[in-house]
Amino acid sequence: MPAVQETIDKVKAIDVDQYKYGFVTDIESEKGAKGLSEETVRFLSAKKNEPEWMTEWRLDALRRFQQMEEPEWARVSYPKIDFDDLYYWAAPKSVEGPKSLDEVDPELLATYEKLGIPLSEQEILAGVEPKNRVAVDAVFDSVSVVTTFKEELKKAGVIFCSISEALREYPDLVRKYLGSVVPVTDNFYATLNSAVFSDGSFVYIPEGVRCPMELSTYFRINEQNTGQFERTLIIAEKGSYVSYLEGCTAPQRDENQLHAAVVELVALDDAEIKYSTVQNWFPGDKNGKGGIYNFVTKRGDCRGKNSKISWTQVETGSAITWKYPSCILRGENSRGEFYSIAVSNGYQQVDSGTKMIHLGKNTSSRIISKGISAGRSQNTYRGLVSAHRKASNARNFTQCDSLLVGQDCGAHTVPYIESKNASAQFEHEATTSKISDDQMFYCQQRGLSDEEAVALIVNGFVKDVIQQLPMEFAVEAQKLISISLEGSVG
Amino acid sequence: MLEIKNLHARVADEDTEILRGVNLTVNTGEVHAIMGPNGSGKSTLSYILAGRDSYEVTEGEVLFNGENMLEMAPDERAAAGMFLAFQYPIEIPGVATMEFLKTAMNAQRKARGEDVLSIPDFMRRVKAAAAHLNVSMDMLKRPLNVGFSGGEKKRAEILQMSLLEPKLCVLDETDSGLDIDALRIVSEGVNKLRSPERAMVVITHYQRLLDHIVPDVVHVLSKGRIVKTGDKSLALELEEKGYADYIDTAA
């Protein structure tokens, strides 16, 4: 049937990279010297007016990094990264330090507006109820350009600012917790980040406070040949609650760019942290050229009894994703959750999952992972669930579902389970399915185009996870997934 | 409305012909019944009308309101008003029936250059159609066809048909799996859609459906050809004597 073939050809011709965020902001920027050295680290630290101990902490990390080997166990392949060929500091010239909104360079405000990020304290995300306000920390290349709603949050006792500002204003708090969840030498990329992290967000929720609004950080890489190394630290004191969301995009460039972040969460007694990510770094073009290498260490410490940390992630971007948001379930009765949607298309490579480390009594965890592979991509779920000797009655439920779109992609599931306590109960379920021709034809017969049919079926597949996202981002996430899969059928 | 001329078809990449010269004309406002032994090609004909690409048309043509239907993609045919109620409806996990209905209705509207439905307008339509077919709100919230009983699946098909308001309705064994009450409810639903602007092709094995949906014309399909055409009395005759008389002539 010629007409059908024509549609298929048309769909095939659409580029995989329907990437809507690939533009570059033309802004004068200041860069540090190229290369990774003690000098680079000192330059960075001085730029930020950091306390002496912080400079030392970084230098110590650098020395350790120089003795480490790049890990090779993940199912990803890429040419070796030349760390001396990167810039570690790039900042818009107009930014001297976090400012109030009316002082921010209009060019920057326009950039965020184009990305759909509300950098204003009156306006709200399109289509969102006015009551759901979102405070945003906007990080552009190596610096935070502005943080909204800071004053209002302060009234509730909540600290929300860039980590650079926190190092100056609240050094004792930072010093107490930084590196306490992800130690300096935790892994290759975390050590690198410890040496050269440039900016990121800091959140402190005091005892008994329920954070009055959604907090979010928006990361944008703009400069060329620049690594982005952000560092986020969130502390929830006893009985407090916070919901936090991060988003990321980068311009479309031919060369690969490195992003190596560290996120640390600390939840004390009865506290709860809900951390959501919508990751949409540039994935590379349809031939696999360019894209972000995303090597991220995210870990939450349920330090107090009855504490709870949940990670929800929607990963659609990056050429390579290497990311395992984890929970250390130390406090009695603490609970960890991981909800993930990882979409890969084109030549993207995803190796992602979680670690649930049960240390305390009666700890529980839940993992729901939905992997969707299309094009020529490879999508691996890698997860560890472990119970230590004292973790009596530890419970875990894991469900790992993979959906394949097309013939040339791969889905892999690598679960590790370790139990040193006989009373631990771990359950693991895994499925792999394909979008069937029957399903496609049925949807098309009802009037859906190829792409609408794939989007509908995929959205059905990921529904359990979408429901975990803050309402105002669920719709966006669904759209993003559909866009990421454009061109995947035929 | 529908003209099928000398249609030959086979499963793509296979040699055996399934349809071996089907001729059929269905005028606007008419209801045609197609009967015939198992494996005679009834579902194949309905799939080809809907544009399933696992079948290959080797000869002949199909005109839908004068247009060459074989050159249209399945979703274009749907937007143009072709609806197939499947013999075996497909499950779509995680997609609420309600959401599916909205997506389908709006996809067709968009393709025809019409505005998408407002939520209240959509809800009003769904509620009315669901009430007629005895489909509960609860069922509309469940993922489409997942865990539906045989009868529920068939009712969901007719629900979709009444909401999409097609011009040409092809019903493939909609009666199978229905209990006596459901058969009546579904038939009433189908009869409500009978109109001078619409044509229907009802594929069935049993006269009892045709008691409710009374056809204007009855055809017997055997071994990929229409071997006999008559009025509604033909169905009664078949019920009594079986296909023996016609199978031989088709050989």
Ligand SMILES: Nc1ncnc2c1ncn2[C@@H]1O[C@H](COP(=O)(O)OP(=O)(O)OP(=O)(O)O)[C@@H](O)[C@H]1O
């Ligand atoms: N995809 C396919 N691959 C192989 N053979 C097929 C395929 N589709 C149909 N056939 C064959 O074509 C013939 C006609 O099948 P079809 O389903 O159209 O019959 P039918 O008249 O609808 O039968 P029933 O009354 O049992 O529903 C059968 O012999 C069937 O096995």
Ligand SMILES: [Mg+2]
């Ligand atoms: Mg059949």
